[in-house]
Amino acid sequence: MPPLGFGAVLAKAAAAGEEDGDGGEERTKIFLLALLVLLCTTHHVVGAEDDLNVNITILESATAQGAVCLDGSPPAYHLHRGHGTGLDNWIIYLDGGGWCESIPECLYRTTTYLGSTRKMGQQGFFSGILHNTSKENPEFHNWNRVRVKYCDGSSFTGDVEQVNPENKLYFRGARIFKAIMEDLRSKGMKNAENAILSGTSAGGLATILNCDKFKCILPENARVKCVADASFFINGKSIYGTSYTQEMYHNIVNLHESAKNLPLACTSAMEPSLCFFPENVIPYIQTPLFVINSIYDSWQINNTLVPPYLDTQHAWKGCIKSIGSCTSSQLIIIQAFGVEFLKTFEGLPPCFTRGYFLTSCYSHGGIRLTSHWFNTSSPRLFNKTIAEAVADWYFERAEIQYIDPYPCVRNCTQ
Ligand SMILES: *[C@@H]1O[C@H](CO)[C@@H](O)[C@H](O)[C@H]1NC(C)=O
Numbered sequence: 505m506p507p508l509g510f511g512a513v514l515a516k517a518a519a520a521g522e523e524d525g526d527g528g529e530e531r532t533k534i535f536l537l538a539l540l541v542l543l544c545t546t547h548h549v550v551g552a553e554d555d556l557n558v559n560i561t562i563l564e565s566a567t568a569q570g571a572v573c574l575d576g577s578p579p580a581y582h583l584h585r586g587h588g589t590g591l592d593n594w595i596i597y598l599d600g601g602g603w604c605e606s607i608p609e610c611l612y613r614t615t616t617y618l619g620s621t622r623k624m625g626q627q628g629f630f631s632g633i634l635h636n637t638s639k640e641n642p643e644f645h646n647w648n649r650v651r652v653k654y655c656d657g658s659s660f661t662g663d664v665e666q667v668n669p670e671n672k673l674y675f676r677g678a679r680i681f682k683a684i685m686e687d688l689r690s691k692g693m694k695n696a697e698n699a700i701l702s703g704t705s706a707g708g709l710a711t712i713l714n715c716d717k718f719k720c721i722l723p724e725n726a727r728v729k730c731v732a733d734a735s736f737f738i739n740g741k742s743i744y745g746t747s748y749t750q751e752m753y754h755n756i757v758n759l760h761e762s763a764k765n766l767p768l769a770c771t772s773a774m775e776p777s778l779c780f781f782p783e784n785v786i787p788y789i790q791t792p793l794f795v796i797n798s799i800y801d802s803w804q805i806n807n808t809l810v811p812p813y814l815d816t817q818h819a820w821k822g823c824i825k826s827i828g829s830c831t832s833s834q835l836i837i838i839q840a841f842g843v844e845f846l847k848t849f850e851g852l853p854p855c856f857t858r859g860y861f862l863t864s865c866y867s868h869g870g871i872r873l874t875s876h877w878f879n880t881s882s883p884r885l886f887n888k889t890i891a892e893a894v895a896d897w898y899f900e901r902a903e904i905q906y907i908d909p910y911p912c913v914r915n916c917t918q
Pocket residue numbers: 550551552553639640874875878879880881
């Protein structure tokens with residue numbers, strides 16, 4: 505147990521509750537958190553799926569507009585056509601994969617599929633929200649389904665004209681988004697009746713940041729909404745008191761010159777890199793948004809709460825890897841993170857079109873996984889899978905706001 509971190513988080517656990525900090529009240533809250541941890545149980549389920557692989561489309565023509573991956577190669581996506589009643593409906597899924605915040609990190613990406621089309625596979629795996637059977641994807645299976653590859657490292661926000669002759673890196677995420685959307689328009693999306701922009705992790709953040717732009721390129725009378733999975737990254741402090749995510753977002757926005765591509769109403773109200781945080785930018789998004797997240801998101805626990813490079817004693821390694829091997833003091837710290845997460849989420853200004861599905865699962869996203877999206881093994885809230893909750897919200901049929909009543913972090917599917 506990290507001697508410094510524990511005290512800091514206990515203080516945070518207390519602060520995350522009510523404003524007035526009476527000592528006895530704080531102790532009660534910490535005791536209650538500890539009690540909840542003791543009551544926690546976990547269970548395991550495994551998932552499997554039918555395969556659908558779709559060939560890649562490399563958008564060579566985008567290079568004319570300078571819309572290219574980090575290494576200068578053209579951007580790419582996978583498109584599986586819809587049919588029948590889904591012919592004029594489109595679901596766009598933006599891949600995730602973290603970010604690059606420095607020249608060496610971005611250079612490294614050019615040697616992988618996250619920075620170069622040359623390193624991408626010919627086929628893209630489609631399941632969950634992208635699958636084409638009603639068994640795995642009950643409501644969107646016959647829509648046009650697109651999986652956009654992520655190769656810019658900035659959640660599709662960067663745009664630097666200059667290319668440094670030494671490192672030859674291109675920071676053009678925003679141009680890629682524009683070029684691909686234009687191409688899809690020419691392939692029929694300009695006639696869309698229904699459309700969803702979605703994504704997981706860095707792709708979910710790209711979904712939030714580009715949601716209103718997406719709405720603008722679709723017909724005015726189309727039903728357009730956005731679904732952001734595992735991307736409500738809070739501006740939290742680590743157990744060491746550092747702000748890992750805030751520093752990282754600051755570096756990304758500077759390196760990729762993202763500010764001009766973030767929602768203007770947000771960047772004129774605060775320092776632009778703060779607009780990378782969903783808690784700050786969502787109030788400025790006009791298009792209906794559905795947020796899927798875990799209150800105990802494993803990426804945020806592993807990076808925001810306990811940045812691995814600061815855990816020099818490896819005290820957290822086993823716990824981060826498997827929630828079942830955390831000590832009870834580590835579980836209290838994780839529990840306190842959850843309290844802070846919920847407090848941040850509930851701090852958003854109320855909005856009647858916003859839907860959400862917040863689980864207690866120790867996981868990081870999965871609407872593209874059958875096991876997570878719609879299956880007997882999927883997380884359910886009030887007996888609904890994510891697929892059902894999203895469809896009910898999209899078609900305005902039912903209750904749209906779900907928070908896991910389970911009070912502790914737990915293992916779900918994956
Ligand atoms: C759900 O996942 C299980 C494995 O966990 C798999 O055997 C089953 O086919 C899946 N069900 C559906 C409806 O896809």
